[in-house]
Amino acid sequence: MPEGDTVWQSAKRLHAALAGKVLTRSDLRVPKFATADLTGRAVLDVTPRGKHFLTRIEGGLTLHSHLRMDGSWRVFAAGARWTGGPAHQIRAILGNPEHTAVGYRLPVLELLRTADEDRVVGHLGPDLLGPDWDPDQALANLLGDPARPLGEALLDQRNLAGIGNVYKSELCFLLGATPWLPMGALPADRAAKLPAVAKKLLEANRDRPIRSTTGRRGQDLFVYGRAPRPCLRCRTSIRVADQGDGSRERPTYWCPHCQTGPAPAPGSPAARRHPGQAPTPPGKAPVPPDKAQ
Known part of the structure; x- marks a missing residue:
């Protein structure tokens, strides 16, 4: 799952490409919002909230998205070839004469009133990269x-x-x-x-x-x-x-030496073994492969 800094970077790219410009292309490829048409409306801003994206659009609308494990937003210059994945994985397209933002494999995509944003992000704690940090x-x-x-x-x-x-x-x-x-x-x-x-x-x-x-x-x-x-x-x-x-x-x-506290024992169901690492007898520390860096 992307970290907050990754979401912040992606939102920054989306904001630079879309904010202040009128949408000339809008395609939301999820059943509930497939008929929604945002063309003719200006994108006001793209704001990250934790790991959520809030794309605010003229007329009191917000396109809410979340990447979870595999999703991504890609920005392309107008006319450029899209390289984020096969077409059947595209869930959203937002475009203006200069840029096109394409959302791939987005597990969360919904259009809601901006006044209702709290419904989807109100449960979040203070945002480490947000103005509400406390x-x-x-x-x-x-x-x-x-x-x-x-x-x-x-x-x-x-x-x-x-x-x-x-x-x-x-x-x-x-x-x-x-x-x-x-x-x-x-x-x-x-x-x-x-x-x-x-x-x-x-x-x-x-x-x-x-x-x-x-x-x-x-x-x-x-x-x-x-x-x-x-x-x-x-x-x-x-x-x-x-x-x-x-x-x-x-x-x-x-690190079992630098960090104190409980941890799964080597060989327990939760423990993982890596290629090149021999099975470890109970009570022994794992031995790294030769020349491990």
Whole structure:
């Protein structure tokens, strides 16, 4: 699922291509709104809200979309070849004489009154990249369920909006806690820093083509996607296991030396084994392949 910085970048491109211009092409390829015609109306703005897109259109209308796992919005110059996927995956087309925005594989696409936007985004917590950001409220939301695992709490957009699976793993590493540590067990000083660290990471990456949490060229992430390679800090083999977010299991990465707290045991059903990594006896740390980087 895209992170908040990815959605922010995509919304910025859509806004630059569409805002202030009258639509000359409109095609919503979902049954409920297939007959809706937005041509002749100006796009007022494209605003990201967490991982949601709100494309506001003249006449009090908003086109609400969400990418979830596989969706994308692509912007093309007028007359350019579209390259986002096969035609049958297109769910929305918005065009003006200069640009065409094409939405591929959009699992959420609906047209609603702008006055009713709260119906689709009102449940979200403070937006890490939005004007409503409130670190105190975000922390209070996270601590509202002290028994909930840290990783699950971070992914819950009702607590704070914009964190996906990559930032979940990276934030837990920076906080020195496993994603399975209960929120209430996170030391108070580290909990207090969590909102600021999360905001700093997303703000630092919202204009970058390649996401980085380390500041190291060629080593962009501390743990995410790095199992079973050595930790950049301590050289212990990074581990990976599945963790739920309330809807599905997601691969979750952590360093068993740098991060304290509960975690799935090697060989447990949640743990994952990677190519080149031998089966691990219970109680032993995974051994990375030769020359792992």
